[in-house]
Amino acid sequence: MTEKIRNFVITAHIDHGKSTLADRFLELTETVAKRDFRSQFLDQMDLERERGITIKMQPVRMDYRGKRDGNYLLNLIDTPGHVDFSYEVSRSLAAVEGAILLVDVTQGIQAQTLANLHLAKKQGLKIIGAVNKVDLAFDKDFLFELKQKIAELIGATPEEVLEVSAKTGKGVGGLLEAAVEKIPPPQGNVSGKLRALVFDSSYDPYKGVIAYVRVVDGKIKKNELLKFFATSASTEALEVGVFRPKLSPTGALETGEIGYVATGIKDPSLVRVGDTVFSKIDETTKPLPGYQEPQPVVFVNFYPEDSNKFEVLEVGLKKLKLNDASLYFIKERQEILGQGFRLGFLGTLHLEIVKERLRREYELDPVVTIPTVRYQAVLKTSLSGQADEVVDIFSPNDLPTPDKLLELREPWVSGEIIVPNNYISGVLNLIQFNRGLAGNVSNISEKNVLLNFSMPLSEIILDFYDKLKSVSQGYASLSYQVSDWRKGELVKLDILVAGEKIEAFSRIVPKEKSYSLGKLTIEKLKEILPREVFAVPIQAA
Template sequence: MSDPVPAKDQAKEQAKAQGKAPALASTAKAPAPASTDQAVIRNFCIIAHIDHGKSTLADRMLQLTGIVDARQMRAQYLDRMDIERERGITIKSQAVRLPWQKDGVHHVLNMIDTPGHVDFTYEVSRSLEACEGAVLLVDAAQGIEAQTLANLYLAINADLKIIPVLNKIDLPAAQPERYAQELSAIIGCDPSEVLKVSAKTGEGVKELLDTIVEQIPHPTGDPNAPARALIFDSVYDTYRGVVSYVRVVDGKFSRRERMLMMSTQAVHETLELGVISPEPIPSDGLGAGEVGYFISGVKDVRQARVGDTITTTSNKASEPLAGYDHPKPMVFSGLYPVDGDEYPELRDALDKLQLNDAALVYEPETSTALGFGFRCGFLGLLHMEIVRERLEREFDLSLISTAPNVVYRVVMESGLELKVTNPSDFPGGIDGFGAPQGPKGNTGGKIKEVYEPIVRVTIISPSDYIGTIMELCQSRRGILKGMDYLSTDRVEIRYTMPLAEIIFDFFDQLKSRTRGYASLDYEPDGEQVANLVKVDILLQGQPVDAFSQIVHADSAREYGLSMTAKLKELIPRQQFEVPIQAAVGSRIIARENIRALRKDVLAKCYGGDITRKRKLLEKQKEGKKRMKTIGRVEVPQEAFVAALSTTQPDKTSK
């Protein structure tokens, strides 16, 4: 019997397995070769609607190719964040290098597991740029969903080879033949070409890997040209600085070489480069067509932006790669530290998080109620929720986020145009009430027109729910654009709707009305003129900017009533009566009063003339009136957190 392994050595092994040390897990093979022949490389990603089994399929591929053994294997192996594992969704794309042998030839598969939620479409689009092919995964029990089509169109636009795959064929409710017909009709292939796998049991995964080798073309970069690599993702490591994940397009990169960031012209020495399999494996070089990582010791996160092109100073490329389109934020919200002293920490945290999440945009702003903070732009409500949670967990911050809103374009009668991302910047009342004031002191007179962003909404649902879906969309100012039957009992409904109408509880309502069967996807579709007003919440006649909201004129009173009722319960009683009012311009549309705390001044009167009691009450009344003129209502932070969080529904993943 062999001697037991010492506890110290066991701890080392565990640290390696968790990726805490630069050394690799025991499953890692020998150090990666300096470069690999492009003919044996296959770069592909897995795309699908959320919860169709992308991460589970990636798990089976890791096991089947042997780079992760059974002892280290866990579900959602590539999902490293706690939030991803708790919610069961993929938030960050993860790249991994897999060895695979077919017909005696050793191939290298670079796989990227992508998110499926509509809010993380930008992650998917970046991943597609690093690949030549895509595995389109569809649940054999649920069929084609809205995000399936959205990701398919992204892959087609990127000119990728698409391999259609039906997953979960082991489920009792699976209908692989039926959904193979639907999938083949959309892609334009024969139903027999649709592969059928079970990521849970591993059935069909070996055949899928063989098909990837056969059908996906190998990279075609020029190995003799000046070196160029595209940064498709980055992370910040506290000890090693910025780690950039790259796809080498042309030429070759070597260790200890000086490299140039083409957008910033910053020059750094390559301290380490290598491949991810699935832990980092250092190598001596990366050649054309390979996917790997660079570490240059850069501590300034602005010098290694996603989408930048890396080249070498010794053989500099003349033209950078195309990079990525800048993501357009759909939803804006203010983020403020509960403790004002944490503002510098919040700024540094946003800098580092933006490196890892290129879709996040932000700029400083101040609020009279909340102090210093940032106005942040997000791709959607789930994206906003995830960013806030990551800031609180990963950087140990306590934050308040204001109610989400979209960006509006306001045209004044003088011709002045204003871009409004913060309700407090919205000019005075749309009916001419109040003094119209622009965000930087630009008085433009009365408002002529307000433009709001609209989106194209695609809903895929069983045909039984058409009536209730149309009723919901029309109540949210939606306009029907078309309807197509994908099969006898599945329908695709297309609407144009104001973005502001779908960022709150639209998805929750859609799920509840269709018993969870409907799926939703949306994309920008320009803007339209709308009758919008700003509702201000006043405490003792003074507006509290954190509670202001831009809403449609028909919904203004409803918003005012709900916010005033909410604040009446949340704000503690004062020594004097406090009126809470909702106003559009100078017109009050809702009001609640917080009753004053009263001392029983009649307690010492045990009888006698009524004038004694009246005199005491009048004296108290005068004191309350004097207190009200000099008193100031202090809104506790807990009230801000509660009021603003209840205006945002708790979004779950789609």
């Protein structure tokens, strides 16, 4: 049975046509009836279709009749392309054997193309290269050069890199046939003990947590007693099925298949992404390798615009958390703004998506503080030979007093920027201005270079990407990941109004930028605050 299964993902930089290619696959395999079809079919959220991006991975099962030897079961996972959602990509890669690496012929290889390729190689997947949008006008020499470069990256010949147009359907059938022929079938013990990997989940008010699973060994049947290794939670499989792309009950999932299990569990924390599902009657089963928990890198505080809406905000965040395992929040209180929440996000786009969903789904428009990162404070020790104590700092008000502080550390990122040659000077200046360090520069095509860099995360999360697009006329692309912690020359910037410190305005900033940032904040407050009969001093300290 596993010989006729192919599990794969489409991975690419944002806007290179992943979701459109998935649409053509759905049409070609007649998975979705024509009367029900709409563009970006696998993007279920309104926000995804409006922004033209994939935010949450979406699996789908397709029946395909191969040109040579009969019917196949194809399990496709459409993955996000934005750097904020790399965690979604890494989870989906662990559930498949192959990946289609899609590159837009009008844009060429971009930073997130390379980042996703690295993840796929690390997972040991069979990679099929494809150049998309060949229906548009482009330089034929550039196409040949692009196919050569993709071939070098994936270990193939230029002839094996396929040309497609997801918009018109040109070459799509050949690409799907290549996936069947080149991607290996899943390996596993068909008659062995049940082991299934949880790679995602969602929540249904009636069915409880719905675990998205890849069956590695054995078989899952409806009504079977199951157990989750990490949490020891036990349950009965209320429903078992596949994604077509809506939930479609089948009664069982065999070795190598991708599908879902409705658990009936009402507490989402008991079903963790990366956990192993096994049969409760056989508790000697060894767990599968899982994933690292997603680590939030951007932190902000949310406060309800009306204190009476605090409970509504809490309910809204809890419900969003049910379908977003990477969202982190705890209660927080400030003297002026009152009770709210400290939230952690994978990036600034993740923050924007959650904010917008709260507005649309719960009619909430919370007050949001300036995004910040997690710092580390190294405390002085009174005993010689005693190890330094390190504490996490999420807010400027958590900082220890100077007499107790040995040093402050901040997270740094390592990343890659792909940019046309004629904009490299502006990009290097931008990196330097944002306290970054430029690394190796290498040519990846006749027109574009790949620049390695490192930089404090706090500089990235505010407006670095916007500035990068500005200095490169929109042509640069960026990918990065948190790499290490480094000592920083950092200070706490306080804002005083009428001699009183306003905690909500306090920030941790680079010492070298403290004067300019303080001055800028004061000027903005001067414009915003209502005029008084007498002078009110506004100070930065």
